[in-house]
Amino acid sequence: xxRTRFAPSPTGYLHIGGVRTALFNWLFARQHGGQFILxxxxxxxxxxxxxxxxxILDGFRWLGIDWDEGPDAExxxxxxxxxxxxxxxxxxxxxxxxxxxxxxxxxxxxxxxAEREAAQTEKRSFTYSRRWLAxxxxxxxxxxxxxxxxVVRLKMPRQGVCQFNDLVRGEVEVxxxxxxxxxxxxxxxxxxxxxxxxxxxxxMRISHVIRAExxxxxxxxxxxxxxxxxxxxxxxxxxxxVAEPSSKNKLSKRKxxxxxxxxxxxxxxxxxxxxxxxxxxxxxxxxFNPVIVDFYEQVGYLPHALINYLLLxxxxxxxxxxxxxxxxxxxxxxxxxxxxxxxxFDPQKLNAFQEHYMQQVPLKQKVAMVLPYLQRAGFVSQPPxxxxxxxxxxxxxxxxxxxxxxxxxxxHTDFFTDTEQLPYDEKAxxxxxVKPEQAITLLxxxxxxxxxxxxxxxxxxxxxxxAFVEREEIKIxxxxxxxxxxxxxxxxxxxxxxxxxxxxxxxxxxxxxxxxALAAEAAAx
RNA sequence: GCCCCCUUCGUCUAGUGGCCCAGGACAUCGGAUUCUCAGUCCGAAGACAGGGGUUCGACUCCCCUAGGGGGUACCA
Numbered sequence: 111x112x113r114t115r116f117a118p119s120p121t122g123y124l125h126i127g128g129v130r131t132a133l134f135n136w137l138f139a140r141q142h143g144g145q146f147i148l149x150x151x152x153x154x155x156x157x158x159x160x161x162x163x164x165x166i167l168d169g170f171r172w173l174g175i176d177w178d179e180g181p182d183a184e185x186x187x188x189x190x191x192x193x194x195x196x197x198x199x200x201x202x203x204x205x206x207x208x209x210x211x212x213x214x215x216x217x218x219x220x221x222x223x224a225e226r227e228a229a230q231t232e233k234r235s236f237t238y239s240r241r242w243l244a245x246x247x248x249x250x251x252x253x254x255x256x257x258x259x260x261v262v263r264l265k266m267p268r269q270g271v272c273q274f275n276d277l278v279r280g281e282v283e284v285x286x287x288x289x290x291x292x293x294x295x296x297x298x299x300x301x302x303x304x305x306x307x308x309x310x311x312x313x314m315r316i317s318h319v320i321r322a323e324x325x326x327x328x329x330x331x332x333x334x335x336x337x338x339x340x341x342x343x344x345x346x347x348x349x350x351x352v353a354e355p356s357s358k359n360k361l362s363k364r365k366x367x368x369x370x371x372x373x374x375x376x377x378x379x380x381x382x383x384x385x386x387x388x389x390x391x392x393x394x395x396x397x398f399n400p401v402i403v404d405f406y407e408q409v410g411y412l413p414h415a416l417i418n419y420l421l422l423x424x425x426x427x428x429x430x431x432x433x434x435x436x437x438x439x440x441x442x443x444x445x446x447x448x449x450x451x452x453x454x455f456d457p458q459k460l461n462a463f464q465e466h467y468m469q470q471v472p473l474k475q476k477v478a479m480v481l482p483y484l485q486r487a488g489f490v491s492q493p494p495x496x497x498x499x500x501x502x503x504x505x506x507x508x509x510x511x512x513x514x515x516x517x518x519x520x521x522h523t524d525f526f527t528d529t530e531q532l533p534y535d536e537k538a539x540x541x542x543x544v545k546p547e548q549a550i551t552l553l554x555x556x557x558x559x560x561x562x563x564x565x566x567x568x569x570x571x572x573x574x575x576x577a578f579v580e581r582e583e584i585k586i587x588x589x590x591x592x593x594x595x596x597x598x599x600x601x602x603x604x605x606x607x608x609x610x611x612x613x614x615x616x617x618x619x620x621x622x623x624x625x626x627a628l629a630a631e632a633a634a635x
Numbered sequence: 636g637c638c639c640c641c642u643u644c645g646u647c648u649a650g651u652g653g654c655c656c657a658g659g660a661c662a663u664c665g666g667a668u669u670c671u672c673a674g675u676c677c678g679a680a681g682a683c684a685g686g687g688g689u690u691c692g693a694c695u696c697c698c699c700u701a702g703g704g705g706g707u708a709c710c711a
Contacts, residue, residue, distance in 0.1 A: 117711090119711070151711070153710095153711080219708090219709065222709095223708095226707085229636080229637080230636045230637075231636080232636085233636050233637075234636080234637070235636085235637040235638065235707090236636095236637070236707075261709055263709095279640075282639085282640090284638075284639070285638080287638095288637075288638045288639085288707090289638090290707070290708095292708085292709095293708080293709045294709095295709085296709050297709075298709095300709090302708090302709070302710085302711090303710070303711050304711095306711095307711090322705095323640070323641090323704085323705065324704090324705055324706070324711095325705095325706090325711095326639070326640065326705075326706080327638075327639055327640085327705065327706040327707080328706075328711095348640090350640090350641080350704090351704085351705085353704085355646085356645070356646065357703095358641085358642090358702095358703050358704060359703085359704075360704075360705080374662085419647095422647065422648080422660090423647070424647090424648095426647085426648055426649070428648095428649070428659090429648075429649035429650075429658055429659055429660095430649085430658090430659055430660085431659095432647095432659085432660060432661095449647095449648080450640080450641065450642095451640090451641050451642065451703095451704090452641075452703090452704070453646085453647060453648085454646065454647085455646095456645095456646050456647065456661075456662085458646080458661065458662060459646070459647060459660080459661045459662080460661095461661090462660080462661050462662085463661090465674095469674090509673085510673065510674065511673055511674045511675095512672075512673045512674085513673095514673090542671095575670090586670060587670065587671090589670090590670040590671080591670070591671065593670090594670075594671065600671095600672095601671065601672085602671050602672040602673085603671070603672070604671095604672085604673090605669090605670075605671090606670060606671085607670090
């Protein structure tokens with residue numbers, strides 16, 4: 111049975127790089143009919159683990175990455191919180207001690223540090239002297255009489271090589287002599303990460319450890335622990351980390367300020383912030399930004415777009431295939447084709463995937479995606495009036511590809527605003543209504559046609575305007591832009607005929623009247 | 636310092652000795668289309684880190700250098 115795991119710390123947010131690692135684990139397990147386990151790495155136990163974990167679980171749920179065992183999914187390998195598994199780790203430390211593979215060490219931290227620094231100045235690799243190693247009761251008593259406290263250290267081999275086959279990197283060989291006698295248990299009895307991780311992976315029957323490459327150099331000591339405990343070590347696959355936009359540095363949520371200097375990154379951030387503001391979302395810079403999954407959920411991305419983008423960040427099927435349905439991902443994903451070098455996070459390309467998938471979303475579903483944004487921004491009541499569905503469908507149809515993320519609907523709220531309330535863009539009014547000499551005259555004349563017609567459908571309006579243009583012997587550009595500004599307040603927007611039709615005859619006439627008045631005011635000023 | 640890993644267009648990548656004077660995608664820049672914007676279509680520009688080998692032949696194999704990254708914690 112293939113079993114993989116992801117072990118997030120309850121930090122309060124789900125990081126892009128973490129999701130990518132989790133995705134690989136999940137895909138690998140699922141395609142083999144295996145299981146995916148979520149284990150909570152809360153050994154630094156802060157008080158409100160639940161609260162800090164919630165956004166992470168929500169993120170996974172949103173993305174459709176489900177887990178067989180973990181929080182809210184009890185299995186027979188629990189508990190799934192490392193803070194509740196201390197007893198297991200202590201037993202393991204004792205077992206290692208018993209076998210002579212670990213020892214009590216009475217060194218003070220600064221004493222080890224001094225040795226380390228000495229090695230560095232002499233430009234040789236550091237090997238602990240084991241001066242404060244205690245294997246007999248006599249030693250222990252002597253050190254304790256000095257007021258020293260013991261930690262448990264691994265007694266690493268000092269010759270030979272550790273060899274393992276990494277599913278991404280291939281054969282890896284490391285000399286044991288370069289490994290340290292790492293501490294696995296503190297004086298207070300609490301245990302450290304490496305021990306915990308090995309014990310849990312074994313207890314949870316993890317078959318494949320797929321994790322970020324910063325753990326590559328931790329692997330030998332984990333193999334040592336596993337073997338010492340008599341475990342069969344899992345298979346390892348070290349995937350390169352996700353790097354910053356246009357750089358090879360590891361992506362980190364701490365360096366947000368730096369990423370914001372990247373123009374494209376800043377643009378996407380700004381776009382999201384604008385949407386968040388309109389829906390009244392409280393945002394904090396360190397938890398709402400394009401490095402955090404929640405950002406994309408809030409702004410209205412499609413989870414599958416993110417997943418597809420992340421899939422291709424460090425993995426590819428061939429030289430052509432870009433789009434993968436969930437089924438295709440499951441079918442084609444493999445560890446062998448994961449790249450060995452880090453790939454940088456490019457939010458622009460993520461957007462390209464989003465736009466592609468957004469174009470495929472059926473109208474009805476788009477309506478459902480967009481509605482909550484209008485409600486949260488106060489343009490549509492909750493529950494919505496019954497005519498909102500068809501109306502929204504018409505708007506979205508007219509919008510075409512202009513709505514790239516669900517929150518973009520908030521750029522087109524002029525359909526929901528009362529005429530008296532409608533904001534008019536000053537520049538647009540000047541350019542399209544005030545400056546062109548004929549604009550107002552033409553608009554007034556075309557208003558007559560509009561009020562006279564009784565067919566307010568886009569094709570009919572199209573015919574109406576073209577007839578007008580012919581009669582007046584003008585070019586269409588001389589009226590159509592003025593018309594758009596008059597009814598929407600803006601210089602850019604959807605097709606004019608669709609816009610008019612959605613607004614309806616009465617509203618159009620009102621808005622034209624208001625625009626004419628406004629233009630007159632502006633001209634007089 | 637020491638150990639380990641990585642290095643093809645700006646970015647994601649294809650490429651496992653001849654199919655490659657290097658292919659695709661995003662971005663960029665032109666052009667076409669439409670009432671603006673978005674989109675769509677067509678086109679252009681753009682890379683094998685450097686140096687040595689090996690070979691009839693190297694992006695592909697070996698060595699060195701450089702650059703980048705990770706680890707080196709009583710962090711995870």
